[in-house]
Amino acid sequence: MAERRTDKSDVKTPASDNSRIRRIVAAILVVVFALGYIAVIVFYRTGFDQTFSPPTPPKGGVAVVFAPTKVDPDARSTSGDVLMFLSPELLDSSGKSKVPLRLELFPALTKNSLDYAAGQIPSPVAVTIPTPGIVQQYPIDTYQVGFSARTTANPVLGRGTEVPTQTSVFFQVPGWNLAEVQVTQDSASEVTTTAVISRSGSTKTVAALMLVLMVALAVIAVLVVQSTATGRMRLELNVASWITAMLFALLPIRGFLPGDPPIGSWIDILVFFWVEATIMVCVALAAIGLLMRAREKRRSSKV
Template sequence: MRTVQLVAVGVAIAVLATGGIIAFRLDTGTRKLDYIAGSNDPNRVELDVTLQRVDVTGRELDLRIVPILYGNLADGTDAVPARDLEIDTSSLTTGLLRFKAHDRVSLQDVRMGVDEGLVSSYPFDSYAATIGFFVTAGDQNVPVSLRFRSYDALFTAELTDAAWPTGQLKANVLAGRTFSSSVLAWFLMVAMWALALSVLGAALTIVSKKMGLVWPAMGWMAATLFALVGFRNAAPGSPPIGALIDYGAFFWAELLTTASLVYVTVNGIRRARLT
């Protein structure tokens, strides 16, 4: 019988581990997608754009941009422009990017504002932003293409609704929580409710059995009260207080735990005074 139990436990562990590896591969696979949009003209500027971070509190996207030159716009290599290159962006902080002719281009960090999305919706929050580029080489509009990918560990992002008249490119970026961060956030919410309900059940049992002041149980309840704060602060992305996770679980779990501890204490004191 013991051998059967050990085998069952081993199989369960193997199944769970395999499921975890599959989920990991599916999650990481969504982060490696490249989105390509724009002109396919042989003489064009391709903007290699990577999303480094979604700043949910500042409502900005941190983008890293590297121009890649094709055809007669390149001076021997795709990293050296044959003519002065200017890239105007829709960023309100960075604005115009300039690259001198015959000098190697370098990556540029640009911050784009978010149009839609609030961190207060965590863990269901998602963000939308419009990114735009206007490119000239030697004071002439040139065809533009865009390669976009996301490197933010907490968000997956995709490119939609791109338009590219000559010299311009505009597209929408949609960023949402990764599968892993969403699962962890949901687990924390369920765990907070489970802990609070466990404390409530213990409190009702102690009072109904007229057990008085049960110090170990009361110590556990008090410890749970502070453990819930640690659970809340472990939420991926460190959402500010007042997010949906608080109204959906944390505030209620703290309230139930506090009320249970006070209920047991008051009833225990009353019984102790009567004996």
């Protein structure tokens, strides 16, 4: 009988299978990180292409623009500048206000009443308005913006004369987005503006990547401990030290989250605390394994 000859190139060995799996996993990781990087860049640039153009005030009235400069989720407030633009009917030949004006802004944590003297060009005024929200819902936390603006002329004479008013919001704060802007004209001189502030896509993407890395560290620690328990890997002191180091590496990773979410956020309850607990258990199992191995060595040395 003729002997069968097997081509060595057709023989699959466990080593070749493992090498192929490693290459596939590495390729997937590269693709995921590349997509994450592109997403962060694209989301970060979103909104920065917006340019400010002065609004056109209504006839005989003013246009008020609120331009936020900072969102403080811990204080549940938003700070920014209030800009006022006057119609030609309210300006003199030199481009200054003919009459004194008063802008009432409600609610505001700083100034509720902004006065603009006659004979001057209205300058930006810094204000802070409350924006209620729950920062513990990071990174999907949202904050409600709502304020009413009312303008009067010659306010020293009683309530003054009502001035037609329109409002808008120019939002360009890094790491945040503004959406669902609604402007309601309550009267000719009073306008209510509402909107929703949320974290930008870049912040959400980076936070998601950090959470995935935390989970990956916990999974790796579990696989290492499992391999040592089944005998596929020898438990050495450096392996236990590496698992212990991961326990302390999680804290700076948690601090890398953009926006500095407070301790106790839902991401901590959902991911961080459980990852820490998992690695703590792995450290304990590794320590027990080292103690048992040292005990076995002492017994064998006595025999």
